[in-house]
Amino acid sequence: MNFQLTEERQMLQDSLRRYLADSVSPEMLAQATTSAAGHSETLWKGLAEMGVIGALFPEDKGGFGGAGFDLSVVFEEVGRAGVFEPLAETGILAGGLLAELGGEAQADRVEAIIGGAIIGFAHSEPGARYDLEHVETKAKKDSDGWRITGRKSLVTHAGVAEAFLVTARTGGETTETDGISAFLVPAGEGVDIRDYPLNGGGRAAEVTLDVTVPADALIGPEGGAYAAIERAAARATCALCAEALGLMETIRGLTVDYLKNRKQFGQPIGKFQALQHRMADMLVEIEQARSAVINLAGHVDADRTTRERHVSATKNLIGRAGRLVVEESIQMHGGIGMTEEYALGHLVKRLTMVDHRFGDADHHLERFIRLSAA
Amino acid sequence: MDLTYTDEQKAFRDEVRAFLDDKLPKRQRDKVAGGKRLTKADYEEWHAILNERGWLGVTWPAEFGGTGWDAVQRHIFEEETTRAHAPRIVPFGLNMLGPVLMKFGSKAQQDHYLPRILNGDDWWCQGYSEPGAGSDLASVKTTAVREGDHYIVNGQKTWTTLGQYADKIFCLVRTSKEGKPQQGISFLLIDMDSPGVEVRPIVLIDGEAEVNEVWLSDVKVPVENLVGEENKGWTYAKYLLTHERTNIAGVGFAQAGLENLKRIAGLEKAGGRPLIENPFFAAKMAQVEIDLMAMATTNLRTIAAAAAGQAPGAESSMLKIKGTVIRQEINALTRQAVGPFAMPFVSEALDEGSNVEPVGPDYALPATQAYFNNRKLSIYGGSNEVQRQIISKTILEL
Numbered sequence: 001m002n003f004q005l006t007e008e009r010q011m012l013q014d015s016l017r018r019y020l021a022d023s024v025s026p027e028m029l030a031q032a033t034t035s036a037a038g039h040s041e042t043l044w045k046g047l048a049e050m051g052v053i054g055a056l057f058p059e060d061k062g063g064f065g066g067a068g069f070d071l072s073v074v075f076e077e078v079g080r081a082g083v084f085e086p087l088a089e090t091g092i093l094a095g096g097l098l099a100e101l102g103g104e105a106q107a108d109r110v111e112a113i114i115g116g117a118i119i120g121f122a123h124s125e126p127g128a129r130y131d132l133e134h135v136e137t138k139a140k141k142d143s144d145g146w147r148i149t150g151r152k153s154l155v156t157h158a159g160v161a162e163a164f165l166v167t168a169r170t171g172g173e174t175t176e177t178d179g180i181s182a183f184l185v186p187a188g189e190g191v192d193i194r195d196y197p198l199n200g201g202g203r204a205a206e207v208t209l210d211v212t213v214p215a216d217a218l219i220g221p222e223g224g225a226y227a228a229i230e231r232a233a234a235r236a237t238c239a240l241c242a243e244a245l246g247l248m249e250t251i252r253g254l255t256v257d258y259l260k261n262r263k264q265f266g267q268p269i270g271k272f273q274a275l276q277h278r279m280a281d282m283l284v285e286i287e288q289a290r291s292a293v294i295n296l297a298g299h300v301d302a303d304r305t306t307r308e309r310h311v312s313a314t315k316n317l318i319g320r321a322g323r324l325v326v327e328e329s330i331q332m333h334g335g336i337g338m339t340e341e342y343a344l345g346h347l348v349k350r351l352t353m354v355d356h357r358f359g360d361a362d363h364h365l366e367r368f369i370r371l372s373a374a
Numbered sequence: 375m376d377l378t379y380t381d382e383q384k385a386f387r388d389e390v391r392a393f394l395d396d397k398l399p400k401r402q403r404d405k406v407a408g409g410k411r412l413t414k415a416d417y418e419e420w421h422a423i424l425n426e427r428g429w430l431g432v433t434w435p436a437e438f439g440g441t442g443w444d445a446v447q448r449h450i451f452e453e454e455t456t457r458a459h460a461p462r463i464v465p466f467g468l469n470m471l472g473p474v475l476m477k478f479g480s481k482a483q484q485d486h487y488l489p490r491i492l493n494g495d496d497w498w499c500q501g502y503s504e505p506g507a508g509s510d511l512a513s514v515k516t517t518a519v520r521e522g523d524h525y526i527v528n529g530q531k532t533w534t535t536l537g538q539y540a541d542k543i544f545c546l547v548r549t550s551k552e553g554k555p556q557q558g559i560s561f562l563l564i565d566m567d568s569p570g571v572e573v574r575p576i577v578l579i580d581g582e583a584e585v586n587e588v589w590l591s592d593v594k595v596p597v598e599n600l601v602g603e604e605n606k607g608w609t610y611a612k613y614l615l616t617h618e619r620t621n622i623a624g625v626g627f628a629q630a631g632l633e634n635l636k637r638i639a640g641l642e643k644a645g646g647r648p649l650i651e652n653p654f655f656a657a658k659m660a661q662v663e664i665d666l667m668a669m670a671t672t673n674l675r676t677i678a679a680a681a682a683g684q685a686p687g688a689e690s691s692m693l694k695i696k697g698t699v700i701r702q703e704i705n706a707l708t709r710q711a712v713g714p715f716a717m718p719f720v721s722e723a724l725d726e727g728s729n730v731e732p733v734g735p736d737y738a739l740p741a742t743q744a745y746f747n748n749r750k751l752s753i754y755g756g757s758n759e760v761q762r763q764i765i766s767k768t769i770l771e772l
């Protein structure tokens with residue numbers, strides 16, 4: 001048993017934490033989210049140069065990490081700083097699938113991603129809610145290659161993506177796992193983007209596809225991409241949970257500082273036992289969240305049932321702990337906790353939105369029961 | 375024990391319903407039900423409609439132009455108007471300042487201000503809180519120094535709800551530093567147009583500018599704007615807070631919220647089935663509905679006691695806690711119900727007549743906003759921690 005990070009990961013954590021602490025401020029985040037890009041181009045370049053994107057890929061794909069604990073180390077820091085860069089979309093989802101399914105033909109593309117090229121992940125659809133296998137978008141073979149038609153929803157960072165990893169049905173019914181294929185589709189003609197801001201920062205888009213791509217745009221086996229999509233989603237969920245943990249840690253720090261410094265009735269409000277106990281409860285839940293992230297990070301490469309049980313267990317716990325941390329931190333701050341300008345405002349919104357991605361706490365509770373019975 | 379309304383009360387309820395059917399503009403009803411952004415003009419329009427009928431002064435006695443309703447009638451009115459999706463009555467003039475002036479104001483103040491509140495001539499805001507004085511309200515630092523027939527006021531108020539619309543602000547100011555902090559506070563009426571008053575918006579986490587900072591720099595206020603006696607303001611302030619806490623349980627809001635939640639849960643699909651049929655979600659909805667049913671009766675119990683002449687005491691603290699927790703739970707479930715579409719923040723879509731389409735269903739953004747915005751319920755009007763303090767001291771005598 002050993003819960004220490006390896007030396008390499010410790011170094012990655014230290015340098016990433018230092019870099020983000022030096023470059024991120026509430027003003028900078030506010031500017032990034034109101035910019036047309038919806039993220040910070042400077043920060044993104046900095047992350048790529050530091051090798052942070054490479055840490056998400058295994059060595060045989062040109063990276064130097066790629067294990068669950070590499071993801072959790074990186075994303076805990078991302079959360080701690082409250083940034084919203086396209087790391088998971090490009091580095092885990094689109095990039096992960098290109099690396100896993102694309103073979104030699106896509107090796108250059110993966111190298112470009114590690115260097116900072118942004119590829120969007122156009123998978124979820126308006127009627128899918130949290131069901132990963134819900135794909136209505138169709139791809140039909142024709143003389144020019146593939147004609148793809150359909151609608152994708154909440155495609156994060158779509159506006160800055162040079163291309164998309166698009167999932168589409170080449171067979172099967174809307175909610176079947178069989179018949180889903182992956183395609184690489186360049187941004188531009190035939191890919192219509194309605195771009196909008198998100199609660200908690202960043203941008204996403206509704207993407208309407210009516211586009212023809214060449215035959216070699218198909219990535220991986222025709223109709224057989226689902227297993228890889230599920231694996232990529234598990235890794236992205238691990239990243240998102242680690243991000244939530246980082247957010248919780250920063251929120252905890254802000255709240256403890258506030259309890260020490262805010263005075264009412266002639267004393268710091270942290271002297272009131274009612275608040276002390278609640279802060280203690282919050283700490284206990286954050287430690288639970290940390291253990292849950294470790295559980296998932298340690299099992300993202302396990303067999304399917306073990307992996308997915310951990311996905312659902314961790315995402316469920318993070319959803320519950322996240323809500324507690326959001327609501328209690330606002331409450332213990334009083335009015336100031338509700339303002340957009342104070343650093344907490346952005347963080348609680350980001351943490352709240354974690355529960356609306358890759359399945360909420362209830363979705364995963366139900367799924368955990370199903371997977372456990374199997 | 376009888377849990378039903380009397381025949382007169384039922385007749386009154388029917389009268390309120392008929393009035394709402396007839397007079398509440400559909401435009402307003404749709405905006406409130408749809409979570410659209412209300413403007414100053416919307417509130418003023420609704421106030422004017424109520425005033426025309428003589429129903430704006432809900433809590434006011436008839437001698438001041440109010441309804442003269444008893445506690446049960448007021449409750450029926452609240453319940454029916456929220457259910458019908460009427461805009462809320464802006465409370466600052468009607469439920470806060472009005473009662474204070476009736477009890478402690480001079481005849482001249484009553485004659486001048488009360489009709490202006492009913493007629494919509496003055497929009498009031500509440501200048502109690504300061505950056506350093508929240509739960510500990512008695513520590514207000516804004517000073518008012520007497521110079522001839524004026525006070526010179528300096529300081530800063532904050533969290534001033536809808537101060538951007540207000541013509542006037544009632545303030546707690548310090549007129550003496552002697553004795554206990556409570557003993558040097560006065561209650562002063564200030565014109566927002568006075569030189570030296572500056573209003574700066576504060577954007578909250580729902581993205582709306584609902585509250586403000588109000589800066590007061592050498593503001594000249596005529597001495598006749600003092601309410602009651604100098605240094606007695608704390609008594610008036612506390613009296614006002616008991617009125618602020620009328621309808622504190624928010625039963626009508628909770629019922630309207632629950633109805634909205636059920637509607638959304640019927641429209642949303644999870645795993646191909648309506649969310650409302652999902653046992654996990656249905657259980658949570660049922661739980662909060664059960665809590666609400668009991669709380670509605672707790673509320674009626676205090677109303678009956680009030681109608682029988684008992685002054686509401688620490689019971690209102692119980693209603694405050696339970697009522698806000700229930701409403702916040704309904705807001706959390708509604709946010710959960712909208713699924714991934716809780717994420718987009720397309721604020722322009724909330725403006726009336728906007729040609730910006732929402733992303734996903736039109737109820738999604740209002741659901742997220744209400745969740746964030748209603749975190750305020752357990753913070754303001756005496757935070758829920760302060761209410762627990764009151765219960766443990768006053769009822770439990772701990």
Ligand SMILES: Cc1cc2nc3c(=O)[nH]c(=O)nc-3n(C[C@H](O)[C@H](O)[C@H](O)COP(=O)(O)OP(=O)(O)OC[C@H]3O[C@@H](n4cnc5c(N)ncnc54)[C@H](O)[C@@H]3O)c2cc1C
Nearest residue numbers: 272331332334335500502503508509533534535750757759
């Ligand atoms: C949306 C909104 C609108 C508002 N509108 C108005 C308005 O129009 N006019 C106006 O004057 N004010 C308004 N307020 C201010 C409101 O009344 C204050 O926010 C409230 O009194 C709490 O004060 P505070 O925010 O300074 O928090 P603090 O008093 O600093 O409290 C911080 C935390 O400490 C807790 N705490 C404090 N004392 C104790 C104790 N003794 N024991 C245990 N816990 C304690 C509180 O419960 C809270 O959790 C508004 C506030 C909000 C959020």
